[in-house]
Every structure is written in structure tokens, then in C-alpha cells.
Amino acid sequence: xxxxxxxxxxxxxAHKAHVSxxxxxxxxxxxxxxxxxxxxxxxxxxxxxNYRPNIFAQSLASGQSMTIGVLTQNFGSPFYDGIxxxxxxxxxxxxxxxxFADGRWQTDLEQRALENLRDRQVDGLILIxxxxxxxxxxxxxxxxxxxxxxxxxxxxxxQCISLDNEKGGYQATRYLLEMGHRxxxxxxxxxxxxxxxxxVHERRMGYKQAxxxxxxxxxxxxxxxxxxxxxxxxxxxxxxxxxGRPFSAIFAANDQMAFGARLALYRRGIRVxxxxxxxxxxxxxxxxxxxxxxxxxxxxxxxxxxxAAKVILDMINDKSVGAMKFAAELIVxxxxxxxx
Amino acid sequence: xxxxxxxxxxxxxAHKAHVSxxxxxxxxxxxxxxxxxxxxxxxxxxxxxNYRPNIFAQSLASGQSMTIGVLTQNFGSPFYDGIxxxxxxxxxxxxxxxxFADGRWQTDLEQRALENLRDRQVDGLILIxxxxxxxxxxxxxxxxxxxxxxxxxxxxxxQCISLDNEKGGYQATRYLLEMGHRxxxxxxxxxxxxxxxxxVHERRMGYKQAxxxxxxxxxxxxxxxxxxxxxxxxxxxxxxxxxGRPFSAIFAANDQMAFGARLALYRRGIRVxxxxxxxxxxxxxxxxxxxxxxxxxxxxxxxxxxxAAKVILDMINDKSVGAMKFAAELIVxxxxxxxx
DNA sequence: CTGTTAGCGCATTCAT
DNA sequence: ATGAATGCGCTAACAG
Numbered sequence: 284x285x286x287x288x289x290x291x292x293x294x295x296x297a298h299k300a301h302v303s304x305x306x307x308x309x310x311x312x313x314x315x316x317x318x319x320x321x322x323x324x325x326x327x328x329x330x331x332x333n334y335r336p337n338i339f340a341q342s343l344a345s346g347q348s349m350t351i352g353v354l355t356q357n358f359g360s361p362f363y364d365g366i367x368x369x370x371x372x373x374x375x376x377x378x379x380x381x382x383f384a385d386g387r388w389q390t391d392l393e394q395r396a397l398e399n400l401r402d403r404q405v406d407g408l409i410l411i412x413x414x415x416x417x418x419x420x421x422x423x424x425x426x427x428x429x430x431x432x433x434x435x436x437x438x439x440x441x442q443c444i445s446l447d448n449e450k451g452g453y454q455a456t457r458y459l460l461e462m463g464h465r466x467x468x469x470x471x472x473x474x475x476x477x478x479x480x481x482x483v484h485e486r487r488m489g490y491k492q493a494x495x496x497x498x499x500x501x502x503x504x505x506x507x508x509x510x511x512x513x514x515x516x517x518x519x520x521x522x523x524x525x526x527g528r529p530f531s532a533i534f535a536a537n538d539q540m541a542f543g544a545r546l547a548l549y550r551r552g553i554r555v556x557x558x559x560x561x562x563x564x565x566x567x568x569x570x571x572x573x574x575x576x577x578x579x580x581x582x583x584x585x586x587x588x589x590x591a592a593k594v595i596l597d598m599i600n601d602k603s604v605g606a607m608k609f610a611a612e613l614i615v616x617x618x619x620x621x622x623x
Numbered sequence: 624x625x626x627x628x629x630x631x632x633x634x635x636x637a638h639k640a641h642v643s644x645x646x647x648x649x650x651x652x653x654x655x656x657x658x659x660x661x662x663x664x665x666x667x668x669x670x671x672x673n674y675r676p677n678i679f680a681q682s683l684a685s686g687q688s689m690t691i692g693v694l695t696q697n698f699g700s701p702f703y704d705g706i707x708x709x710x711x712x713x714x715x716x717x718x719x720x721x722x723f724a725d726g727r728w729q730t731d732l733e734q735r736a737l738e739n740l741r742d743r744q745v746d747g748l749i750l751i752x753x754x755x756x757x758x759x760x761x762x763x764x765x766x767x768x769x770x771x772x773x774x775x776x777x778x779x780x781x782q783c784i785s786l787d788n789e790k791g792g793y794q795a796t797r798y799l800l801e802m803g804h805r806x807x808x809x810x811x812x813x814x815x816x817x818x819x820x821x822x823v824h825e826r827r828m829g830y831k832q833a834x835x836x837x838x839x840x841x842x843x844x845x846x847x848x849x850x851x852x853x854x855x856x857x858x859x860x861x862x863x864x865x866x867g868r869p870f871s872a873i874f875a876a877n878d879q880m881a882f883g884a885r886l887a888l889y890r891r892g893i894r895v896x897x898x899x900x901x902x903x904x905x906x907x908x909x910x911x912x913x914x915x916x917x918x919x920x921x922x923x924x925x926x927x928x929x930x931a932a933k934v935i936l937d938m939i940n941d942k943s944v945g946a947m948k949f950a951a952e953l954i955v956x957x958x959x960x961x962x963x
Numbered sequence: 964c965t966g967t968t969a970g971c972g973c974a975t976t977c978a979t
Numbered sequence: 980a981t982g983a984a985t986g987c988g989c990t991a992a993c994a995g
Binding site: 645647648651676681685 | 975
């Protein structure tokens with residue numbers, strides 16, 4: 284690059300403030316004590332010249348990039364974006380800046396994105412979901428502050444920020460039970476499903492637990508499987524109806540499948556909640572504007588993202604704090620009706 | 624930073640390949656001809672040592688950051704996130720990387736985010752929406768490749784990637800007219816509304832145009848205003864009903880307000896589309912899963928984002944291409960019914 | 964507390 | 980075509 288006189292450097296302001304470049308650096312990053320008079324002079328010069336440091340030079344010299352890598356899996360999904368939003372908020376007013384990448388639930392993309400982020404020398408890494416093997420994550424955690432959101436790994440208990448999914452599933456089912464429902468169907472994902480496995484399976488555990496406590500033996504015919512997308516909710520209800528096993532309520536493991544279920548029921552002329560009650564999980568924005576509004580479990584995506592940001596900053600600054608577990612909250616709206 | 628022997632540099636691989644550091648640099652960035660044998664030797668060494676260049680050193684030395692700044696206004700909104708997704712896609716398989724910032728429709732935040740992006744020396748800038756004054760944008764455009772998505776500025780015709788909103792509004796209204804509707808209400812935003820002003824106002828122009836052509840004088844009592852959020856759609860319908868002016872169809876300027884309208888009608892016991900037809904704009908994902916599914920105008924957010932990425936890359940490489948205008952597409956679903 | 968010196972890792976002259 | 984030298988703008992270790 285040609286040194287066009289347009290780029291001011293630390294030397295320019297050192298000159299103007301009658302101090303040495305290092306002193307300028309010191310006041311700018313507050314790394315050491317500087318006498319008030321000089322500090323003021325430097326600040327003054329910085330202001331007058333409207334000087335902005337070159338972050339590449341800073342990073343090169345200091346070895347810190349002041350960035351946090353964030354690897355999501357589904358850019359555009361309400362839930363994941365909620366987490367990103369939280370991270371953005373949590374990083375606001377700090378000197379760190381997030382760098383996003385999207386793995387799109389494809390391991391090879393995820394891998395490449397990860398390498399990209401490391402090449403960018405991120406000072407910390409926040410992973411949202413993902414399918415990277417646990418051993419890989421352990422290796423990363425050993426060399427870099429790492430936080431994993433929405434995934435709960437046994438070997439990395441202090442770096443996971445996740446939801447108590449079992450409790451959430453339990454609460455949702457309890458609610459239906461308390462409304463008098465006994466034949467409660469559940470839309471889940473296959474046991475072999477490789478994504479977000481734990482989350483959804485834990486919700487199913489909660490469902491079964493609640494039934495057990497109520498003295499109801501879970502009926503496999505009331506369990507249907509989808510892939511978390513809306514369309515699969517439609518199919519799930521079709522399957523369910525095809526089995527001929529009566530039910531009065533459905534608990535879908537996420538809102539998107541609940542939307543699909545809602546549509547399938549509508550097509551069949553089955554009214555919600557008059558004929559069948561429905562409950563979802565996630566509290567996606569549009570859930571409130573369904574007709575009728577969907578009762579759902581709210582997953583505090585924003586709060587989790589925010590927490591992730593805070594925790595990773597603490598890790599970077601060695602104030603080692605542990606990770607945390609969040610609870611989902613039941614949002615009662617209209618699509619559940621007292622049964623009988 | 625201490626030079627722990629862990630970081631390989633260009634010198635290490637130069638040594639291993641028996642060439643000079645400059646040659647390594649040359650083959651890595653293909654900046655000059657290098658004899659095949661040496662090139663191969665270098666590549667070999669790079670592979671064996673798994674060398675990754677330090678991007679900060681690269682940027683510092685070259686003056687290029689290989690990043691594109693992306694300033695959105697509403698992280699988490701389906702439409703804006705669709706654009707981000709498109710940008711991500713468009714940048715895939717290039718050497719550029721996006722850096723996101725969120726202005727949250729607050730001018731001061733937007734301003735600060737902008738400064739942050741410039742401090743990060745982005746090689747190009749993509750603005751999505753936003754309220755920055757046109758003069759500011761002109762100044763930026765003079766010093767940096769700039770693309771503005773979802774905003775149409777008269778003084779920067781070649782940098783705006785936007786939608787033909789008037790045509791979209793026209794098409795939506797035409798469709799309702801063709802179904803036999805004559806009393807078509809429209810939910811828009813106030814004339815003084817400062818955000819996305821043009822987009823929504825142009826849709827209203829299209830609405831009026833279509834009515835005119837059909838020989839219908841637009842009735843101000845059929846025009847209600849919201850703020851683009853769902854809740855305001857609820858209020859809009861309440862207002863409309865309060866006016867006592869009959870209507871058989873509603874065209875909402877965006878899907879979110881259509882969702883709200885849908886809910887308000889439901890609460891009043893007015894059936895869609897049996898009693899009132901409804902049409903939205905944006906084709907948000909959940910529109911397809913409404914009950915009944917919402918007919919809407921699809922705005923190609925993804926394609927626009929992708930185009931923005933392509934165009935800005937061309938600008939950076941001096942292959943100056945103009946910006947472009949996209950058309951919205953009518954997505955016919957169930958919530959419009961032939962009238963009478 | 965502060966100025967001087969020496970890199971950080973790479974791109975790019977300039978010679979050859 | 981290629982190696983040596985120089986500098987990008989800043990931080991940090993070293994003296995004083």
C-alpha cells in the first residue's frame with residue numbers, strides 16, 4: 284500500500300502531543316500509568332485529528348483480535364437468530380466484535396467455517412448447536428475460550444449454555460394433563476436423528492415422565508416423528524390420524540412442527556382447540572399470531588445469547604465463570620382447551 | 624506477543640521449500656509468475672506444515688481486509704435475515720468474509736456501527752435499509768464500494784438493489800380486483816413514517832393505481848396505518864371496523880401486519896377468506912402455515928442479498944456493474960376468495 | 964513514568 | 980523469475 288498522507292498514525296498524534304509514540308499507545312489502551320498532563324494532550328490530539336487506530340496493526344502487534352467467533356447453524360431461523368441477537372447485545376459496549384459464520388447443519392461447512400474463524404484469530408468462540416464431534420470440541424476448548432449454546436455436552440459441563448429441555452417437556456405435558464387430557468400425542472424426532480438430538484429427546488423424556496407421574500402408560504402409537512420443519516408437522520398429524528388411535532391433545536417438540544400440525548388439522552376439518560388441543564415449544568414470534576394463538580414453551584434465546592457473550596468475555600479475562608442452564612417458560616395462549 | 628514457536632510463518636515454509644519468503648508470498652497470492660517446480664515445492668510445504676497465513680499481517684501489509692461490512696437494521700427479522708443469508712451465500716467460495724452489524728433502526732447506533740465497520744477497514748459496504756441521510760451515503764460511496772439494499776435513492780441509482788414495490792402493490796390489488804372485490808382496504812404506514820418510507824408508500828401507490836384503473840376512487844376510510852409490526856395489524860383492523868365502512872378484502876403492506884389483521888378478524892368472529900379476503904407482502908415463512916395460508920407477495924430477499932454480494936465484489940474489482948431492481952411475485956394461497 | 968528499540972507476519976518494491 | 984531489503988502501524992520489552 285502506498286502511504287498516502289491520508290492515514291494518520293500513532294506517530295502523527297505523538298508529534299502533535301509532544302510525546303513518544305509509545306506513550307500514545309499507552310494512553311490509548313490504558314496499559315500503563317501516564318501523567319495526567321500528557322494523557323490529556325494525547326486525547327486532545329486524537330480528538331482534533333480524529334484519529335482512529337488501525338486494528339490490523341493492533342492485532343498483529345498484540346496478538347489479540349478483539350473479535351469473538353460465532354458459529355451458527357441456521358442463519359434465518361427465528362430461534363438461532365434470537366441467540367445471535369443476544370450475543371450482539373451482550374457484546375455491545377465492550378471492545379469485542381462478533382464474527383458470524385453459518386454451518387447450515389452441514390458438517391463440512393461447519394468445519395470450514397471453524398477454520399475460517401480460527402484463521403481470523405478470534406479471541407473466543409461461541410458455537411450454537413452444531414454437530415462437531417465432542418472430541419473436536421474438547422480440543423478447541425483446550426486452546427481457546429469456548430462456549431457452546433443450545434447443546435449440552437457431558438465432557439464440557441462448564442462451557443455449555445443450554446436449556447433444561449426435560450423440564451420444559453415435562454411442564455408442557457403437565458399443563459395438558461391438568462386440563463384433563465389423557466390421550467396426548469407427541470411429535471418428536473427419530474431416536475437416530477443426528478441434529479439437536481439431545482434437546483428434543485430430553486423434551487420427550489419430560490413428556491414421558493409427566494405421563495408416568497399421572498399414571499398413564501405412554502402409548503407408542505401416540506408418538507410420531509418429524510424433522511423439526513413445518514412440513515413434517517403436517518405429515519406427523521397425517522400419520523397420527525392414519526393410526527386410528529384417538530387423541531385429544533398434541534405436544535409438538537417445536538413450534539414449527541406445531542404450525543404444520545395446525546395446518547394438517549385444519550385441512551381435515553379438525554378444530555383447534557375445540558376438537559384437539561395443541562402446544563408447541565420455542566415461542567417463535569408468529570406463534571402469538573396464529574389463529575388461535577399457540578400455547579408454547581418459551582426458550583429464552585436472547586438471554587442465552589447474552590449470557591454466552593458475557594461468559595466468554597469473562598473467560599477471556601480469566602475470571603473463569605461456569606456456564607449455566609436456563610429454564611423454559613410456559614406461555615399460555617388459546618390453543619389448549621379444558622377437556623371434557 | 625511472545626513468539627512461541629507454535630506459529631508458523633511464511634519464513635518457515637520458505638525454508639522448507641528452499642526458496643525465499645517473497646517467493647512463498649508470490650505463490651500464495653498468485654501475484655507474479657513463479658516457476659512450476661518452486662511453486663509445487665511451496666504448495667507441498669504449505670500442505671505438510673498445514674500453514675495458515677496470518678490475516679492481520681496480510682491486511683496490514685496489503686491494505687486490504689478481505690472483508691465486506693454489512694449493516695442491517697433488524698437482526699432477527701425474517702426479511703432482513705433473508706437478505707443476510709443471501710449475502711452469506713453470495714460471498715461463499717470467495718476470499719471475502721462478511722462482518723455484520725446491527726443498527727436496530729436507531730440512527731446513533733447505526734452511525735456507531737458504521738464507524739466500527741470502517742475502523743475494521745472493510746473493503747466494501749452493504750447497507751440494508753437504514754436511515755442515514757442521503758448526503759452521508761454519497762460521501763461514503765465516494766470513498767468505498769457501497770451497495771444499499773431495500774432502499775431506493777435517487778442520487779445513487781447505481782448502488783441501490785431494491786424491489787419494485789409499486790408494481791408489487793399494484794399486482795396484489797389487481798388480484799383482489801380480479802376476484803371481484805371492490806371494497807379493498809389497505810394497511811399502510813403513516814405518510815410521515817420515517818422508516819422504509821419509500822417501500823411501503825410505493826406499495827400504496829400501486830394499490831391506488833390499480834384501483835384507478837378499475838374505475839374505483841380510493842376511499843380514505845379504507846386506508847389505515849400501522850407500524851409494520853404484528854400488533855399494529857390488530858389495531859388497524861379494529862380501527863377499520865370502527866369506521867363502519869364495509870369492505871370485503873384487505874391488502875396489508877407486509878405480512879406481519881397481515882398476521883395481526885388475521886388475528887383481529889378471528890377475535891371478531893369474521894372468517895378469512897369466507898367473510899373477508901386477506902393478502903400480505905413479504906412471504907414470510909410462517910405465511911404458508913397460517914390457517915388458512917396467507918396469499919402474499921414474495922420479496923426475493925435471498926436473491927437480493929446474493930446480488931448485493933456479487934455486485935459489491937465486482938465493484939471492488941473495478942468491473943463496475945450497475946445495481947438492479949427486483950420484482951415481487953404473487954404467491955397464491957388460500958386466503959383470498961372470489962367475491963360474490 | 965517515559966522514550967528508544969525491536970519486532971509482529973506479510974507484501975512489495977528494488978535490484979539482479 | 981527471484982532474493983534482499985523495506986515498511987505497513989502498532990505493542991511490548993528494555994532501559995533509563
